[in-house]
Amino acid sequence: MREKGKRAASKSEAKWKPISCEVNHEHSNADDMFEGLIEIEELCDYGDEHFVKNKKLKIEAIDTTNSDFALNLDALSQWTQFPISKPILKAIEELQFNAPTPIQTECIPIAINDRCDILGAAPTGSGKTLAFGIPLLEFLIADKQSDSSQRLRALVLVPTRELAVQVNNHLTAIAKFSNVSIATVIGGLSVQKQERILNNLKPDIVVATPGRLWELISESQCNHVNTKSVQKTNYIVVDEADRMTEKGHFEDLTPLINLLKRGKDDRKRQVFVFSATLTFVHKPPERQIHLKRKMTPKEKIKFLVKMLGMRENETKVIDLTDKGIGTPSDQLLAATKIDCLADEKDLYLYYLITVYNGRTLVFCNSKDCLRRLINVLKCLDVNPLSLHASMEQKRRLQNLEKFTANPNGVLVATDVAARGLDIANIDHVVHYQVPRTVEIYVHRSGRTARAANKGLTLMLCSPPEHYHYRKLCQVVNNGYELANFPIDDNVLKVVKNRVTLAQEVDKLEHKLRKGKAEDNWFKKAAKELDIELDDEDRPKHEDNESEKKLRALKKSLKLKLKQSLIPRSCYSSYLTKQGSFKLPVVKGKKAIDMIVDAGEEATPLSAPTMKRRKKHSKKKFKK
Numbered sequence: 329m330r331e332k333g334k335r336a337a338s339k340s341e342a343k344w345k346p347i348s349c350e351v352n353h354e355h356s357n358a359d360d361m362f363e364g365l366i367e368i369e370e371l372c373d374y375g376d377e378h379f380v381k382n383k384k385l386k387i388e389a390i391d392t393t394n395s396d397f398a399l400n401l402d403a404l405s406q407w408t409q410f411p412i413s414k415p416i417l418k419a420i421e422e423l424q425f426n427a428p429t430p431i432q433t434e435c436i437p438i439a440i441n442d443r444c445d446i447l448g449a450a451p452t453g454s455g456k457t458l459a460f461g462i463p464l465l466e467f468l469i470a471d472k473q474s475d476s477s478q479r480l481r482a483l484v485l486v487p488t489r490e491l492a493v494q495v496n497n498h499l500t501a502i503a504k505f506s507n508v509s510i511a512t513v514i515g516g517l518s519v520q521k522q523e524r525i526l527n528n529l530k531p532d533i534v535v536a537t538p539g540r541l542w543e544l545i546s547e548s549q550c551n552h553v554n555t556k557s558v559q560k561t562n563y564i565v566v567d568e569a570d571r572m573t574e575k576g577h578f579e580d581l582t583p584l585i586n587l588l589k590r591g592k593d594d595r596k597r598q599v600f601v602f603s604a605t606l607t608f609v610h611k612p613p614e615r616q617i618h619l620k621r622k623m624t625p626k627e628k629i630k631f632l633v634k635m636l637g638m639r640e641n642e643t644k645v646i647d648l649t650d651k652g653i654g655t656p657s658d659q660l661l662a663a664t665k666i667d668c669l670a671d672e673k674d675l676y677l678y679y680l681i682t683v684y685n686g687r688t689l690v691f692c693n694s695k696d697c698l699r700r701l702i703n704v705l706k707c708l709d710v711n712p713l714s715l716h717a718s719m720e721q722k723r724r725l726q727n728l729e730k731f732t733a734n735p736n737g738v739l740v741a742t743d744v745a746a747r748g749l750d751i752a753n754i755d756h757v758v759h760y761q762v763p764r765t766v767e768i769y770v771h772r773s774g775r776t777a778r779a780a781n782k783g784l785t786l787m788l789c790s791p792p793e794h795y796h797y798r799k800l801c802q803v804v805n806n807g808y809e810l811a812n813f814p815i816d817d818n819v820l821k822v823v824k825n826r827v828t829l830a831q832e833v834d835k836l837e838h839k840l841r842k843g844k845a846e847d848n849w850f851k852k853a854a855k856e857l858d859i860e861l862d863d864e865d866r867p868k869h870e871d872n873e874s875e876k877k878l879r880a881l882k883k884s885l886k887l888k889l890k891q892s893l894i895p896r897s898c899y900s901s902y903l904t905k906q907g908s909f910k911l912p913v914v915k916g917k918k919a920i921d922m923i924v925d926a927g928e929e930a931t932p933l934s935a936p937t938m939k940r941r942k943k944h945s946k947k948k949f950k951k
């Protein structure tokens with residue numbers, strides 16, 4: 329069985345090569361990935377059945393004579409082995425997806441032929457949306473041929489609004505040549521407007537965030553999406569399912585799940601449940617290890633199956649992750665870190681975004697941290713965009729669009745952007761604060777290195793965060809430290825001058841804002857009490873002096889920003905598990921390219937230094 333698993337993996341891996349991709353990449357950890365699949369399959373007693381069924385696939389003849397859908401069968405040769413209809417094939421051809429991804433290869437035939445429920449886990453950016461999207465659209469095309477009534481046929485539940493919009497776009501692109509219609513139902517936009525659209529469009533598929541969908545069902549009079557129509561849907565997808573079943577999100581999902589629970593003999597409904605960390609289980613903390621028993625992946629799967637109302641004996645588990653951790657391979661993703669003090673984080677972030685080219689997504693753990701960082705970056709003329717849950721929905725979507733349009737854009741976000749977002753070519757993901765869970769780390773990091781593109785992550789780790797960092801490395805890096813991000817000290821000096829000034833500007837501006845807010849408060853209170861304020865009654869904020877100082881700081885920062893950042897011939901050393909490399913610092917290159925080139929071009933450090941550094945970087949944390 330192990331042999332079969334490995335064969336299947338390498339075959340499907342070799343086939344997936346998006347044509348937009350510049351790198352000719354062969355997955356090196358295909359074997360590792362399949363270890364996960366076999367483990368889970370064994371746990372679930374599915375044995376060899378799944379592979380045997382793959383081989384028995386009926387290959388449908390495709391009629392290319394219909395001029396509406398003249399297909400380029402050569403370009404689609406990797407897809408025509410699946411029972412996919414012409415409208416979908418035409419869309420695949422137009423999207424230039426020349427081969428299915430491994431998770432698509434595994435899911436599509438089983439979902440279509442066996443009509444089973446599917447729990448799918450695969451690395452971030454590996455095409456899970458179409459792994460459930462293609463079978464879903466196939467069913468709906470067939471469904472609509474036998475019953476042309478305009479009704480709600482499928483629900484896709486996702487945890488965030490941006491993800492709902494994106495899944496809608498992906499499904500719409502693949503449904504382009506079919507008569508299947510799709511709409512989104514998300515919070516932050518007017519309920520009445522959404523209700524009107526639903527009643528007019530009468531979509532077959534609704535992609536929704538659970539909270540707003542429940543609000544619509546329970547509080548509005550929508551003809552198309554209501555208790556009855558939702559109960560009658562034949563297809564349900566729960567994307568990012570582990571997130572949706574976590575505390576905080578679960579409350580939104582529960583009433584819906586209760587409503588959707590099928591009767592014992594309702595065999596018509598098919599359920600798809602997907603995530604990159606679906607089968608990951610946390611170890612209990614060491615001090616509680618004797619008290620708590622570790623939940624096994626099998627138990628987690630059983631829990632999800634039961635909770636999401638899937639058919640116990642007709643659920644297939646397809647897990648292409650490494651022990652539940654769906655990160656892209658090392659060939660695609662370079663994971664690096666910098667150890668620094670908390671107030672040096674701005675410095676290193678600014679170093680990355682000014683020295684190197686590329687689109688950068690920065691994650692903060694809190695909104696307060698995000699706001700401060702945005703101000704500092706603005707002072708440094710970086711023009712950062714922000715994304716967090718308290719922003720108006722329209723602005724959230726606008727900022728995403730702006731970020732997508734700018735190849736050197738910087739988006740600072742909270743974890744609302746960590747899951748599922750598929751923005752083409754994000755070059756860097758920065759963990760400005762160390763993420764608190766493995767899942768958050770995996771999903772944040774997965775915004776880069778998507779669809780066979782390369783990417784780089786940088787974790788900024790301050791001493792108090794070291795505990796969480798070590799815990800992460802134990803799970804995601806086999807207990808090894810992440811590679812040190814290469815820094816050149818000469819460039820750092822210039823960068824430091826700028827960042828220190830920007831931090832001072834930010835602090836002073838904050839002080840002045842606070843003073844003005846206090847003044848306003850006094851004025852308002854005095855007005856309400858009908859008291860006239862004397863000048864002495866008001867708090868003194870030394871405003872004039874501060875404003876003068878602020879102007880001077882801004883002026884000298886402006887001058888510093890005009891100076892050249894990189895003195896001639898700078899080098900930084902890149903410390904990795906493989907050893908240490910000397911990297912030239914060239915402005916305008918991409919960080920990931922520098923690091924990848926390092927192995928081939930950079931001059932290795934002298935042997936004794938190499939040995940010393942190698943020893944350090946190969947350091948494994950003590951348990």
Ligand SMILES: Nc1ncnc2c1ncn2[C@@H]1O[C@H](COP(=O)(O)OP(=O)(O)OP(=O)(O)O)[C@@H](O)[C@H]1O
Pocket residue numbers: 345346347424425426427428429432450451452453454455456457458603604747748749750774775778779
């Ligand atoms: N067969 C394919 N060939 C090339 N590109 C593909 C293929 N299938 C999907 N893609 C592209 O790959 C990208 C990532 O896909 P998708 O968003 O579905 O990943 P995912 O596995 O759901 O990731 P995440 O876990 O982060 O949500 C998308 O831009 C999608 O259009």
